[in-house]
Amino acid sequence: MSDAAAPGPFPGGHLFPHEELRAPTTRPLSVYVHIPFCAVRCGYCDFNTYTPSQLAGMNMDDYLAAVHAEIAAAARALGTGRAVSTVFFGGGTPTMATPAQLGEVLADLRDTFGLVPGAEVTTEANPETLDRARLETLLGSGFNRLSLGMQSADEQVLARLDRHHTPGRALQVARWAHEVGFPDVSLDLIYGTPGESLDSWRATLDAALGVAPEHLSAYSLIVEEGTALARRIRHGELAMPDEDAEADEYLLAERMLSTAGLANYEISNWALPGHEARHNLAYWRSDDWWGFGPGAHSHVHGVRWWNVRHPRRYAALLGEGARPREDFEVIDAPTRHEERVLLELRIADGLPVGELTGTERARLAEPLSRGLVTVVGDRVHLTLQGRLLADAVTRDLLD
Known part of the structure; x- marks a missing residue:
């Protein structure tokens, strides 16, 4: 693209x-x-x-x-x-x-x-x-x-x-x-x-x-x-x-x-x-942000883009009145879901259970039984032990 x-x-x-x-x-x-x-x-x-x-x-x-x-x-x-x-x-x-x-x-x-x-x-x-x-x-x-x-x-x-x-x-x-x-x-x-x-x-x-x-x-x-x-x-x-x-x-x-x-x-x-x-x-939390500078990434309204990496190329494009963007992507629903699970499990507020698909909710039983996550109200939280294995917990949960 x-x-x-x-x-x-x-x-x-x-x-x-x-x-x-x-x-x-x-x-x-x-x-x-x-x-x-x-x-x-x-x-x-x-x-x-x-x-x-x-x-x-x-x-x-x-x-x-x-x-x-x-x-x-x-x-x-x-x-x-x-x-x-x-x-x-x-x-x-x-x-x-x-x-x-x-x-x-x-x-x-x-x-x-x-x-x-x-x-x-x-x-x-x-x-x-x-x-x-x-x-x-x-x-x-x-x-x-x-x-x-x-x-x-x-x-x-x-x-x-x-x-x-x-x-x-x-x-x-x-x-x-x-x-x-x-x-x-x-x-x-x-x-x-x-x-x-x-x-x-x-x-x-x-x-x-x-x-x-x-x-x-x-x-x-x-x-x-x-x-x-x-x-x-x-x-x-x-x-x-x-x-x-x-x-x-x-x-x-x-x-x-x-x-x-x-x-x-x-x-x-x-x-x-x-x-x-x-x-x-x-x-x-996947809010909107604009990244200024070479190689900087931005995300607004589900569109993500990133600038050219080298400062001289970045400055030259802007000096010519041209956009410094290297590439972009429109974030589709599966990618957005995967990123929400990956990122929101990392924070103490946790991830809404409702964000998980039916099969992913069924998979919660395994990390729950191992003491890697807890469910409090409608949110999933990593335990201290789960923080040490966060990447594996996320990988095993996702469809």
């Missing part, structure tokens, strides 16, 4: 292939802004990111001019009657842009679409890119949530992940963020790194909890093909992550975080009450 070869101008040709993008709706609208720049590439990362040497000839101003152009294009495609509920700047390293540059993009979104009262506005950040003054500027520009890539408090683990900040830097930035007035600070952690012990993971959790984050994400290390980490494992320099050890680390995280008052609201995410990441919940 790709039509990237014939992009068409704005606004003479339709930016997107379905008039349904403008259909009346009460569904929330979220925005993702991709900043694909990183100072260095971490060894485990397979995201669509680029170091300065890979983008020679393109600076941040050039790139953000293209983002502003896509915002204008989105307004032509969607209309301007839908205020934005959540904004998330991700990457890459969004804070390689200056706080003023990020604030200008946020102001453009506010002026173009409007933000609902109390909108959640998040930026990811690597700790070495922030200081107290930059945090104050971000807060003053309208950002109210900070997501910090801490990963570990163990210097050896950080080195294996090719992270270039010291173990204490993320903790210091989290303290500064609270001091200047950020109401929501989230820390991202990774467990399962080769050579990481349970004691090391416990120390990381202790350190993270010591700065009182409102939110914490803990992800198991995934070895992605094509990454430096995968090559090191293939050459025998590092061992593959051990699934049993990862399960032990996950259970330790659940015990320590729940004891500290952070409730698990999605398999890999814990938060104090009222501090759940509303932007991520929009994804898991």
